[in-house]
Amino acid sequence: MQPVALPTANSDATVGSAPGEPPEVEVVIEVPRGSFLKRGSTGHIDFVSPLPCPFNYGSVPNRIGQEGDLLDALVLGPRLAMGTRVRVRVWGAVTLTDRGMSDDKLVCSERAPTASQRNNLVRFFHFYAWCKGLLNAWRRRPGRNACDGWCTARAALDRARPREAGWRGPPVEF
Numbered sequence: 756m757q758p759v760a761l762p763t764a765n766s767d768a769t770v771g772s773a774p775g776e777p778p779e780v781e782v783v784i785e786v787p788r789g790s791f792l793k794r795g796s797t798g799h800i801d802f803v804s805p806l807p808c809p810f811n812y813g814s815v816p817n818r819i820g821q822e823g824d825l826l827d828a829l830v831l832g833p834r835l836a837m838g839t840r841v842r843v844r845v846w847g848a849v850t851l852t853d854r855g856m857s858d859d860k861l862v863c864s865e866r867a868p869t870a871s872q873r874n875n876l877v878r879f880f881h882f883y884a885w886c887k888g889l890l891n892a893w894r895r896r897p898g899r900n901a902c903d904g905w906c907t908a909r910a911a912l913d914r915a916r917p918r919e920a921g922w923r924g925p926p927v928e929f
Contacts, residue, residue, distance in 0.1 A: 777844040778908055780828065782863060784841070786812035788834040796825040797924050802890060809879060811835045815861065818915040822856035824925035826915045831864035831872070847873070848911035849880045854891055854898030859911040877905055 785794045788811045793801045796814050811834065814825035830843055843863040851858045862868060862876060880902040888900030 777846055778912060779842055779844050780815045780861065780863065781840060781842050782813045782828045782830055783816050784811050784813040784830065784835045784837055784839045787837055817918045819918050819922065820859055820915050822853065822858045822925065826861065827858065828861035828863050831862070831868060845908035845912065847908050848906050849876055850903040850906055851880055851884055852899050852901045852903055853887060854896050854900065856898070859914060861908065861911055873905060877902060
């Protein structure tokens with residue numbers, strides 16, 4: 756997957772598509788595939804993982820998820836450098852609950868993930884939610900942590916809202 760020239764952060768990077776075609780979004784990579792450092796949308800290190808990230812992880816810079824942070828997105832495929840911006844198709848999402856807040860993770864790639872890849876992603880996020888629950892307990896951050904499963908790309912995108920010009924970061928520390 757090659758980085759591509761993209762519109763500015765103020766433009767609508769969520770692109771409509773022909774009926775039956777998956778939507779496309781701009782994703783900025785925050786955690787390259789294979790990295791042990793989990794960074795948030797503000798660039799700060801959230802935690803050091805004992806396992807490498809199995810995919811490129813980032814966010815959609817012009818959409819805010821239900822928890823108040825940039826909408827999360829993972830990009831399947833080869834490793835992309837931190838800061839890379841790509842326009843990519845969204846095939847679905849995994850919904851995570853983190854400290855009681857819904858947190859969709861868009862699943863993006865050039866081709867639709869197979870059923871096996873989808874199952875592996877949901878399994879990964881079940882494990883991730885369990886680990887995040889332990890980290891949140893250690894940090895004394897209460898609330899439910901769980902993977903709530905797969906949903907459609909459109910459902911996750913419809914739950915997000917446009918990023919306003921004055922947005923300065925999430926309302927809670929992650």
